[in-house]
Amino acid sequence: MAHTPSILQALFHLLFIYLAAGYSTLSEESLRALPGPGDDFNIKTGKLLSPILQPRVPGTPGSIAVQNHFIDFFKTTLPAWKIELQNSTSKTPATGDRDVPFVNLIISRDPPWYAPGFSSRLTLVAHYDSLSVPEGFLGAVDSAVPCAILMHVARSIDVALTAKWEKMQADGMDSEFEDHQGVQIFFLDGEEAFKTWTDTDSVYGARSLAAEMESSAFAAQSTFHNALSTISLFVLLDLLGAKNPTVPSFFMTTHWAYQKMASVEKRLRSFSLFESSAKAASPKAASSSKKASSKKASSKKASSKKVSPKRKTPKKASKRNDAVFLTEADKTGGRWLGGMIGDDHVPFMERGVEVLHIIPTPFPHVWHKMEDDGAHLDLPTVTDWSRLITGFTAEWMELEGFMNTTQTSSKNGRDLNADGSRPTKDKSELP
Numbered sequence: 001m002a003h004t005p006s007i008l009q010a011l012f013h014l015l016f017i018y019l020a021a022g023y024s025t026l027s028e029e030s031l032r033a034l035p036g037p038g039d040d041f042n043i044k045t046g047k048l049l050s051p052i053l054q055p056r057v058p059g060t061p062g063s064i065a066v067q068n069h070f071i072d073f074f075k076t077t078l079p080a081w082k083i084e085l086q087n088s089t090s091k092t093p094a095t096g097d098r099d100v101p102f103v104n105l106i107i108s109r110d111p112p113w114y115a116p117g118f119s120s121r122l123t124l125v126a127h128y129d130s131l132s133v134p135e136g137f138l139g140a141v142d143s144a145v146p147c148a149i150l151m152h153v154a155r156s157i158d159v160a161l162t163a164k165w166e167k168m169q170a171d172g173m174d175s176e177f178e179d180h181q182g183v184q185i186f187f188l189d190g191e192e193a194f195k196t197w198t199d200t201d202s203v204y205g206a207r208s209l210a211a212e213m214e215s216s217a218f219a220a221q222s223t224f225h226n227a228l229s230t231i232s233l234f235v236l237l238d239l240l241g242a243k244n245p246t247v248p249s250f251f252m253t254t255h256w257a258y259q260k261m262a263s264v265e266k267r268l269r270s271f272s273l274f275e276s277s278a279k280a281a282s283p284k285a286a287s288s289s290k291k292a293s294s295k296k297a298s299s300k301k302a303s304s305k306k307v308s309p310k311r312k313t314p315k316k317a318s319k320r321n322d323a324v325f326l327t328e329a330d331k332t333g334g335r336w337l338g339g340m341i342g343d344d345h346v347p348f349m350e351r352g353v354e355v356l357h358i359i360p361t362p363f364p365h366v367w368h369k370m371e372d373d374g375a376h377l378d379l380p381t382v383t384d385w386s387r388l389i390t391g392f393t394a395e396w397m398e399l400e401g402f403m404n405t406t407q408t409s410s411k412n413g414r415d416l417n418a419d420g421s422r423p424t425k426d427k428s429e430l431p
């Protein structure tokens with residue numbers, strides 16, 4: 001990766017503080033009311049997740065079915081969101097002369113006074129394609145779950161966005177100083193390599209989209225000069241859904257945003273709203289977590305795909321019950337591993353976009369194995385990520401005061417185990 005000189009980094013940092021000046025934390029009441037995905041993440045029947053759990057190699061019927069799943073969901077349940085497709089084709093090392101089609105979905109919501117070139121967008125990203133080999137690979141953590149989480153985030157903030165923007169209009173806006181920010185979701189195609197991860201055999205969709213967004217041009221007097229520069233923060237979710245994730249802070253320039261997300265995590269945990277944490281407290285869960293961490297070393301092969309940087313296995317199993325997901329909130333210096341993991345952010349990062357990469361390191365032990373399927377997900381962890389990303393997004397979009405606080409997390413259907421059964425919990429563990 002190209003390293004940015006530190007003066008520039010400091011300037012970016014200042015600009016960034018300015019762009020996000022209105023970041024506001026959610027009240028305890030709003031955090032408690034954040035909906036979990038409940039039955040919609042059931043791996044067999046769940047409305048959001050189960051249709052993604054099929055092979056979806058670029059250019060295949062499975063890929064088109066999953067595209068249609070996203071499109072149908074937004075068209076029918078979130079009609080205020082705008083859906084765009086960005087298409088490209090490329091040859092790949094595995095498909096010879098055939099042009100493989102790649103289809104990115106860009107699904108956005110902007111303030112009613114949106115004008116191209118004047119509004120930025122928080123950008124939430126996951127890839128929806130699946131690995132072509134092994135055949136039949138389902139890619140549950142890679143990245144069906146991150147996609148489903150983003151659908152859940154969108155529906156969980158939709159009403160609040162409307163309410164906030166209506167209130168701003170009713171109050172009379174001072175357009176110079178008001179928050180112009182919208183939000184967009186990228187469901188990217190062609191993240192996986194067809195043969196071996198290289199610069200040209202990987203992130204096909206992201207490379208095409210970043211180049212196209214950069215070459216777009218807004219009118220000269222616009223706040224932003226092209227679509228790429230309207231991205232206030234590129235939040236990339238990948239490999240989420242396995243038990244006991246540990247996610248480092250990869251980039252110094254976005255460490256403050258990482259800390260914001262870590263603070264949401266900390267508060268959710270302090271209100272006992274983290275379901276994986278309550279489960280991990282049982283002896284059974286603690287022993288399976290030990291097994292998972294001893295396997296981690298074998299889950300990364302330096303020769304393939306993304307390279308997960310070497311890292312000491314954190315903490316003993318006995319201390320992991322409440323091990324946080326975002327482990328580096330307190331880091332003040334040391335190593336920033338951004339750029340060491342190849343992923344969809346790279347073509348954007350290379351063009352100066354600020355990135356928050358939410359990817360567990362080390363990777364989950366199911367990574368790129370047939371076992372990366374629905375049955376191997378840890379649904380309490382999936383639920384926790386859903387609430388955490390929703391809370392972070394609601395804070396970024398300044399939705400405090402607009403989130404629906406009449407629904408409680410336990411009302412929204414207690415979240416299910418991977419086999420669809422209800423998790424057993426002591427009453428005392430419920431919030």
Ligand SMILES: *[C@@H]1O[C@H](CO)[C@@H](O)[C@H](O)[C@H]1NC(C)=O
Pocket residue numbers: 085086087103
């Ligand atoms: C992109 O590809 C999709 C799926 O193949 C197709 O339905 C759509 O019309 C294409 N869009 C554009 C803008 O070419």
Ligand SMILES: *[C@@H]1O[C@H](CO)[C@@H](O)[C@H](O)[C@H]1NC(C)=O
Pocket residue numbers: 159404405406407408
């Ligand atoms: C808020 O949530 C409650 C409980 O789920 C629901 O009945 C109500 O319709 C929601 N209100 C809005 C404005 O969405």
Ligand SMILES: [Zn+2]
Pocket residue numbers: 131142192368
């Ligand atoms: Zn992958």
